[in-house]
Amino acid sequence: MHTHDDSAAAAATDAAAAPSAREWWEARYAERDGIWSGRVNAVLASVTWGLPVGRALDLGCGEGGDVVWLAEQGWDVTGIDLSVTALERGSRAAVSAGVEDRTAFVAADLARWETTARFDLVTASFLQSWPVEIPRADILLRAAGFVRVGGHLLVTAHAAPPHDDLPPEMHGYRFPSPSEDLAALQLDDAWDVAVAEVRPRTASTSDGDPHQVLDSVVLVRRLR
Numbered sequence: 001m002h003t004h005d006d007s008a009a010a011a012a013t014d015a016a017a018a019p020s021a022r023e024w025w026e027a028r029y030a031e032r033d034g035i036w037s038g039r040v041n042a043v044l045a046s047v048t049w050g051l052p053v054g055r056a057l058d059l060g061c062g063e064g065g066d067v068v069w070l071a072e073q074g075w076d077v078t079g080i081d082l083s084v085t086a087l088e089r090g091s092r093a094a095v096s097a098g099v100e101d102r103t104a105f106v107a108a109d110l111a112r113w114e115t116t117a118r119f120d121l122v123t124a125s126f127l128q129s130w131p132v133e134i135p136r137a138d139i140l141l142r143a144a145g146f147v148r149v150g151g152h153l154l155v156t157a158h159a160a161p162p163h164d165d166l167p168p169e170m171h172g173y174r175f176p177s178p179s180e181d182l183a184a185l186q187l188d189d190a191w192d193v194a195v196a197e198v199r200p201r202t203a204s205t206s207d208g209d210p211h212q213v214l215d216s217v218v219l220v221r222r223l224r
């Protein structure tokens, strides 16, 4: 397991919106220890089930629930996030699960992060940010460039508000549709679109009551 921070260099070269997005997410993660469930996202688990394992990249990995689950299935996984606090939690979860040798956590802004590596699976689960907007369409376009020939890109997003009592800062946030996320990828005929749809899912409120949420799911495969 490796955790390193190249966010300082990114911040030094561009003092635009990213540092405030980073600050906002850091503050959000500092609110309490563990803001997500720690479990794999259901869409990722169902979509990747049966795929041959290889090298995976999780964009906006947060506290590492998807990273750790993929590593448990045998993938070598790199998770990227703005928040060092979230990544430290992911690293600890990887150690607890005994998969630290197959995981790496990197603090970086995905609007600028570069790599020469190419991945069998690139995934972005709920890479959405409010009230500090991020250049999400640009990030998704860049994500497509990280997929190796034969590999998959999975983009899962809230297609509608995930619960009724939205905090004021979420009012006005625009939830993406599958066709909008697909358009952001600017795919040519080197790609096959396997899934582009809204899927209903039963989630739990903070009180444990079940309620339905809508996930936008886009899965594409690079053919050449």
Ligand SMILES: C[S@@+](CC[C@H](N)C(=O)[O-])C[C@H]1O[C@@H](n2cnc3c(N)ncnc32)[C@H](O)[C@@H]1O
Binding pocket: 021, 025, 036, 041, 059, 060, 061, 062, 063, 065, 080, 081, 082, 083, 086, 108, 109, 110, 111, 124, 125, 126, 127, 128, 129, 134
């Ligand atoms: C809604 S959370 C989802 C976390 C995780 N994927 C999950 O499903 O539990 C969005 C995550 O994206 C990260 N994020 C937002 N903008 C980012 C950016 N420009 N670069 C890297 N990470 C970013 C945030 O820090 C946050 O952890």
